[in-house]
Amino acid sequence: MSDIVTHRFPADGPIGLTVEQRSGDVVVTAADDATEILVELRPAGHDGEDLAHRTLVEHRPGALRIEVPRTTSLLGRSASVDITVTVPTGSRVDAQAGSGDLRLDGRFADVAAKCGSGDIAVDTCDDLQLSTGSGDVYVTETAGARVRTGSGSIRFGTAGGTVELESGSGSIDVEQPLSSGRVSAASGDIRLAAVDGRVELKTASGDITAHRAVEGELRARSASGNVTVGIVTGTAANLDVSSISGSIHSDLDHTDAPAATDRALLLSITTVSGSIRLHRTT
Template sequence: MQEFTFETPEPAELSVEIGSGQVDVTADEVATSQVTVDGPGADDVTVTQEGRRIVVKSHKRSGLFSRHERVDVTVVVPTGSDLVVRTGSGDVRTSGRFGQGALTTGSGDVEASQFAGDVVSTAGSGDIRIAEVGGALRGKSGSGGVRIGRVAGAADISSGSGDLAIDGCGTESSFKTGSGNVAIGDTTQRVTVTTASGDVSVQGLRGGAVKIRTASGDVAIALAEGVPVWADINTVSGTVHRDIASAGEPTEGQAHIELHILTASGRIDLRHI
């Protein structure tokens, strides 16, 4: 096991890169950063500091069958620190509030807390879960699901076959999945959803424009009452059920909701919140 302590009176810039193992990072009200490296590959890890930047990097052992040994990295940094983590087959977990984030794993899960800035997260076959993003978010999983709390900026979220879910969108957002479901909480912004065979639900549409395209999935939308709705709804062999009161056509400049829905065989349900 290796242990390191660095003076960091201001938020740090932390970079962690390992081949196999787990990374746990906590942001706290501290003036020093602590790094602990454990596991069979602990001696193959270098930990350095240059100014605000702290770098944790594992190295392959030399030899005919060289590989990354498992490494478990635990770090505590000041609140507001920027974070970059890359793992080949390990999980990434964070707690506390960070600045910006870039979290990448090949076959592990990402479970992250709060970020004040932009976040990019990619998982090859694992799930991505992030509690809060104060900036823009780009999240992508190959076969896992993506679950996000609230995003203040633009969100671009996709998965090959996993489910996508977000509690709230701050600005224009895009969701795309091959065969997973898409669940959206509150939004007043422009949202685009594309899925081949998954269901789509919007729990609180209070304004903005929603464009949904699905081949065989169902669509369920809960709209704010009293807001005019402009709707363009098409289904080839599905059904449309409307349980909403008419608020009339929107006048020029009036706040309203736009719906663009296209399905091949899915059921479309519209109701009030």
């Protein structure tokens, strides 16, 4: 078993961390009680230990850079290094990975990350910019976000501000109420737990589901995908709904004007061949 290569540096506050990974996982932990920056390089594969020792680990006040050099495989045996870093809470991260996964545990400031075929998981941050090819994305909480995947799926938790989520063939799930954002997928489905602001949803063939539309403005567009929206009881919905060849079904009662105590929702839905269903929910 190859030895772990370890680097330690003093820490007196949040830093800016830059990581350039080729093949291998990256795990960054933001710790409230971090008194030092800890870097651990775990070799794997043929010549992995040599690669770990050749990996650039450069520290200067307020910043840390880790760069794994490029390698060439020998008879199908390629070297790789898994990177584990502990930094102070509130640090910034800018990371790139080829075929490895990226995981960020703890609370960070701004995060920018790009993976080829690896997954990205982020705990909590202020602002988020993520891109993956075939990897999935998991986000627990952020103020604002721009996330794009090719064939990967997106699972999103709490958004304090505006989010832009885009996927090619992967599904998109937003598990907490969304107040401001644009969500689009080509053949993947979009599922939102709740909408309470201005939100735009768009798919080509994927289905769209908004389980609870509370208030605000919800616009949904799909070509062949079905659209289902649950309007919360006590919310008055102003509807602009149409489909060229798809069916439209609504459980909503028709009223001339909403009551003064009603919440207001502007709901605009358009499909080509996809069906549309509106229903009441609690």
